[in-house]
Amino acid sequence: xxxxxxxxxxxxxxxxxxxxxxxxxxxxxxxxxxxxxxxxxxxxxxxxxxxxxxxxxxxxxxxxxxxxxxxxxxxxxxxxxxxxxxxxxxxxxxxxxxxxxxxxxxxxxxxxxxxxxxxxxxxxxxxxxxxxxxxxxxxxxxxxxxxxxxxxxxxxxxxxxxxxxxxxxxxxxxxxxxxxxxxxxxxxxxxxxxxxxxxxxxxxxxxxxxxxxxxxxxxxxxxxxxxxxxxxxxxxxxxxxxxxxxxxxxxxxxxxxxxxxxxxxxxxxxxxxxxxxxxxxxxxxxxxxxxxxxxxxxxxxxxxxxxxxxxxxxxxxxxxxxxxxxxxxxxxxxxxxxxxxxxxxxxxxxxxxxxxxxxxxxxxxxxxxxxxxxxxxxxxxxxxxxxxxxxxxxxxxxxxxxxxxxxxxxxxxxxxxxxxxxxxxxxxxxxxxxxxxxxxxxxxxxxxxxxxxxxxxxxxxxxxxxxxxxxxxxxxxxxxxxxxxxxxxxxxxxxxxxxxxxxxxxxxxxxxxxxxxxxxxxxxxxxxxxxxxxxxxxxxxxxxxxxxxxxxxxxxxxxxxxxxxxxxxxxxxxxxxxxxxxxxxxxxxxxxxxxxxxxxxxxxxxxxxxxxxxxxxxxxxxxxxxxxxxxxxxxxxxxxxxxxxxxxxxxxxxxxxxxxxxxxxxxxxxxxxxx
Amino acid sequence: xxxxxxxxxxxxxxxxxxxxxxxxxxxxxxxxxxxxxxxxxxxxxxxxxxxxxxxxxxxxxxxxxxxxxxxxxxxxxxxxxxxxxxxxxxxxxxxxxxxxxxxxxxxxxxxxxxxxxxxxxxxxxxxxxxxxxxxxxxxxxxxxxxxxxxxxxxxxxxxxxxxxxxxxxxxxxxxxxxxxxxxxxxxxxxxxxxxxxxxxxxxxxxxxxxxxxxxxxxxxxxxxxxxxxxxxxxxxxxxxxxxxxxxxxxxxxxxxxxxxxxxxxxxxxxxxxxxxxxxxxxxxxxxxxxxxxxxxxxxxxxxxxxxxxxxxxxxxxxxxxx
Numbered sequence: 001x002x003x004x005x006x007x008x009x010x011x012x013x014x015x016x017x018x019x020x021x022x023x024x025x026x027x028x029x030x031x032x033x034x035x036x037x038x039x040x041x042x043x044x045x046x047x048x049x050x051x052x053x054x055x056x057x058x059x060x061x062x063x064x065x066x067x068x069x070x071x072x073x074x075x076x077x078x079x080x081x082x083x084x085x086x087x088x089x090x091x092x093x094x095x096x097x098x099x100x101x102x103x104x105x106x107x108x109x110x111x112x113x114x115x116x117x118x119x120x121x122x123x124x125x126x127x128x129x130x131x132x133x134x135x136x137x138x139x140x141x142x143x144x145x146x147x148x149x150x151x152x153x154x155x156x157x158x159x160x161x162x163x164x165x166x167x168x169x170x171x172x173x174x175x176x177x178x179x180x181x182x183x184x185x186x187x188x189x190x191x192x193x194x195x196x197x198x199x200x201x202x203x204x205x206x207x208x209x210x211x212x213x214x215x216x217x218x219x220x221x222x223x224x225x226x227x228x229x230x231x232x233x234x235x236x237x238x239x240x241x242x243x244x245x246x247x248x249x250x251x252x253x254x255x256x257x258x259x260x261x262x263x264x265x266x267x268x269x270x271x272x273x274x275x276x277x278x279x280x281x282x283x284x285x286x287x288x289x290x291x292x293x294x295x296x297x298x299x300x301x302x303x304x305x306x307x308x309x310x311x312x313x314x315x316x317x318x319x320x321x322x323x324x325x326x327x328x329x330x331x332x333x334x335x336x337x338x339x340x341x342x343x344x345x346x347x348x349x350x351x352x353x354x355x356x357x358x359x360x361x362x363x364x365x366x367x368x369x370x371x372x373x374x375x376x377x378x379x380x381x382x383x384x385x386x387x388x389x390x391x392x393x394x395x396x397x398x399x400x401x402x403x404x405x406x407x408x409x410x411x412x413x414x415x416x417x418x419x420x421x422x423x424x425x426x427x428x429x430x431x432x433x434x435x436x437x438x439x440x441x442x443x444x445x446x447x448x449x450x451x452x453x454x455x456x457x458x459x460x461x462x463x464x465x466x467x468x469x470x471x472x473x474x475x476x477x478x479x480x481x482x483x484x485x486x487x488x489x490x491x492x493x494x495x496x497x498x499x500x501x502x503x504x505x506x507x508x509x510x511x512x513x514x515x516x517x518x519x520x521x522x523x524x525x526x527x528x529x530x531x532x533x534x535x536x537x538x539x540x541x542x543x544x545x546x547x548x549x550x551x552x553x554x555x556x557x558x559x560x561x562x563x564x565x566x567x568x569x570x571x572x573x574x575x576x577x578x579x580x581x582x583x584x585x586x587x588x589x590x591x592x593x594x595x596x597x598x599x600x601x602x603x604x605x606x607x608x609x610x611x612x613x614x615x616x617x618x619x620x621x622x623x624x625x626x627x628x629x630x631x632x633x634x635x636x637x638x639x640x641x642x643x644x645x646x647x648x649x650x651x652x653x654x655x656x657x658x659x660x661x662x663x664x665x666x667x668x669x670x671x672x673x674x675x
Numbered sequence: 676x677x678x679x680x681x682x683x684x685x686x687x688x689x690x691x692x693x694x695x696x697x698x699x700x701x702x703x704x705x706x707x708x709x710x711x712x713x714x715x716x717x718x719x720x721x722x723x724x725x726x727x728x729x730x731x732x733x734x735x736x737x738x739x740x741x742x743x744x745x746x747x748x749x750x751x752x753x754x755x756x757x758x759x760x761x762x763x764x765x766x767x768x769x770x771x772x773x774x775x776x777x778x779x780x781x782x783x784x785x786x787x788x789x790x791x792x793x794x795x796x797x798x799x800x801x802x803x804x805x806x807x808x809x810x811x812x813x814x815x816x817x818x819x820x821x822x823x824x825x826x827x828x829x830x831x832x833x834x835x836x837x838x839x840x841x842x843x844x845x846x847x848x849x850x851x852x853x854x855x856x857x858x859x860x861x862x863x864x865x866x867x868x869x870x871x872x873x874x875x876x877x878x879x880x881x882x883x884x885x886x887x888x889x890x891x892x893x894x895x896x897x898x899x900x901x902x903x904x905x906x907x908x909x910x911x912x913x914x915x916x917x918x919x920x921x922x923x924x925x926x927x928x929x930x931x932x933x934x935x936x937x938x939x940x941x942x943x944x945x946x947x948x949x950x951x952x953x954x955x956x957x958x959x960x961x962x963x964x965x966x967x968x969x970x971x972x973x974x975x976x977x978x979x980x981x982x983x984x985x986x987x988x989x990x991x992x993x994x995x996x997x
Contacts, residue, residue: 308894390781469833
């Protein structure tokens with residue numbers, strides 16, 4: 001909000017800091033000040049008043065009070081006394097009825113007669129302009145001036161245009177309409193509070209005045225309104241009508257009901273001085289539930305303990321008094337203060353501590369390390385394993401991506417997600433972000449598509465949350481690779497799981513159920529379930545061509561998708577050294593020709609069974625299907641490592657075992673060990 | 676010639692040899708077929724037994740000595756002549772093993788976690804889908820607060836919302852753990868926000884909370900100063916000024932001095948008594964500080980990144996730089 005430096009100075013006795021310095025001071029003790037701009041003999045301060053202080057600091061008086069407290073200067077309240085015309089009584093001119101006391105806790109009105117509407121004096125126009133307001137006529141300008149001065153919005157009606165000399169504060173009726181001062185038409189509805197005369201709305205309460213009872217050159221009698229409205233009513237009304245004004249901004253944040261009287265008198269006083277009006281006697285004041293100042297007790301020990309600094313008593317007292325708090329009691333390390341009603345933000349001892357702390361200066365608080373009991377931080381196991389997992393994937397060449405937590409309708413359709421499984425946003429920012437992501441894959445595949453032009457070889461992963469209706473939220477680890485790389489991916493998963501201390505790993509063909517055929521985004525014959533101790537912890541496989549087409553991805557893509565929370569629970573840091581055998585190992589190779597659909601695992605099992613204890617390890621080093629081989633066959637080539645723990649194996653012993661394996665394998669006539 | 680003289684003479688000759696050829700000549704002269712020492716050794720059989728044993732021993736030792744000497748000398752010559760053809764162009768680029776890359780936000784998160792863990796803070800996480808209670812009410816954010824509008828918070832059709840900050844975890848943690856406590860909460864948060872170079876619809880925060888019998892604003896200053904100093908690896912200038920968040924009182928904004936003036940780094944404050952109460956504590960027994968800072972912001976400062984959207988772009992040209 002914009003403030004005039006000269007104007008602020010009016011309310012302070014003594015030397016106010018230079019504008020630049022003032023801006024710094026306010027930033028450190030009250031509110032951040034943006035730019036300081038020089039204009040026509042004045043300076044403009046752009047002050048970012050904190051939302052909880054709008055009720056007293058959307059005003060020059062409020063800011064001036066802050067300055068006086070910070071700079072320890074005397075605050076000078078402006079004059080608001082008026083000379084009333086004893087012959088005229090306000091209540092004879094106007095009657096006010098408030099239908100909803102909660103929506104309008106206070107309504108004050110004054111009447112001035114014999115006003116001379118004209119243009120405002122130069123100084124007044126100038127101040128309004130500096131603060132970004134356009135001068136209109138002296139009456140409207142004075143009302144605006146007092147709003148900028150006190151924070152209380154005011155409104156002036158032409159008294160002779162008010163039907164029945166009546167003001168009624170009520171909610172609008174269905175189909176009621178209003179034309180505002182700036183000729184905008186609004187259809188009203190029953191949630192919008194209005195000021196009405198005997199016949200129709202004459203203003204949208206707290207937001208904008210109506211055209212009808214507008215002040216014009218011929219206006220002689222003025223009815224001034226200074227009222228207090230419920231912040232929520234005004235906020236909702238302003239939102240509904242999509243109409244924000246200087247008045248609505250202030251009412252939305254809440255105002256002190258006790259402010260209306262001071263502000264209306266101040267306005268009447270200025271009108272009398274500038275526009276020659278005669279104030280009628282008395283104030284029409286509908287104020288059924290008067291707000292009284294609160295009293296708060298504060299222990300100085302608590303103040304010192306919370307801020308971590310000792311502040312002299314006299315300083316504390318002085319700060320609070322400058323801010324307008326009344327000292328009621330101050331002894332024995334505790335004080336009782338009365339809080340001015342404009343400080344709606346203050347209701348607890350902590351609020352008072354903040355006042356003292358910030359005015360005294362947070363910069364004076366020393367940096368002191370806490371003296372705390374030495375409790376070592378607890379390790380977050382899930383994060384610990386998360387870090388290890390990411391490191392391993394990085395080491396094997398994967399790059400980590402962070403994607404949006406959302407997918408759009410398009411992805412939902414390509415992946416054929418069922419609507420009942422997706423969690424939809426009530427207010428998505430865009431159509432691409434309509435649902436919470438049910439998997440990390442859609443966005444990873446989009447990454448792939450985007451990067452493919454620059455990087456022919458892509459290995460990316462993400463570890464993040466996925467969501468499923470009604471309200472499940474899970475952490476998953478998903479990665480994708482380009483090419484015919486199923487076995488590389490499988491090897492990476494083996495390596496990863498081993499490094500996480502997991503050994504009992506199993507891969508099962510994922511049998512796509514009939515009802516899944518249509519919707520599966522994995523290739524039905526190239527997908528495996530990853531199992532640990534018979535528990536499924538994820539999937540590994542090839543992305544279905546249907547999905548790749550939908551996303552316009554040309555190369556084959558292998559993915560893995562792991563439930564990370566499950567995985568993290570199976571990890572182990574235990575690891576035992578296995579003694580190195582003192583006796584040499586003998587390596588023999590074996591190539592087996594088997595029908596295409598025979599699983600490697602079956603062959604391995606047979607080799608291990610037949611070889612028994614002498615086999616240390618069997619290692620598949622080649623798998624080949626091709627022209628040179630008989631139709632429907634594939635060639636599997638193994639290194640078989642023989643080793644005993646207690647002796648050096650004799651060549652004869654190894655040969656015998658090797659022969660035994662060959663015999664076992666060839667029991668099946670379709671299998672043939674190649675020699 | 677005595678063996679002693681032979682030794683002195685031969686040693687001199689070896690030392691003098693300036694290249695391989697000269698050294699070969701020396702070898703021939705003493706150890707070759709007709710070499711002087713060879714001849715002595717051959718003539719041994721003619722000697723009487725007692726003398727033979729004595730001289731034989733000496734001569735053999737001398738032979739060994741010469742061989743060692745010559746070997747030593749040989750290795751002192753720079754290179755074999757044929758090696759002169761081979762060379763390595765050391766300016767040609769090395770071949771790097773292919774490693775992957777961690778996301779810059781992961782790196783920043785780790786760094787921050789490490790610093791706070793060293794100061795005794797535990798790292799805690801919480802759900803991304805939250806209830807209104809944990810995201811707002813429990814944090815002393817009243818029902819009619821503007822932040823609860825549809826225009827600031829992302830609401831879900833299942834009745835939950837996407838957390839707008841990591842602060843709900845404060846409540847969740849305190850409900851289950853007794854003070855004194857020290858935690859940080861890194862995590863993804865969401866806002867209804869039109870994206871631009873400095874705004875994203877999802878981003879990362881680090882929340883901190885320390886509660887004890889007498890934890891003060893002075894303690895907060897020390898902890899946070901230490902954090903920034905370690906994070907940026909140099910002394911930093913920070914300032915604490917007033918701010919407002921419903922869940923703290925007093926409320927602070929922490930700025931750090933940058934090249935072009937002060938930069939807002941975090942919102943913080945002393946935990947509001949209503950928040951302690953909502954988390955199940957008796958406010959008069961406990962006090963402490965809480966803070967929240969944007970991790971994206973930290974990463975942007977650390978790596979001089981000027982557009983927050985890069986973090987979520989999945990662009991490998993960006994990601995492979997970390």
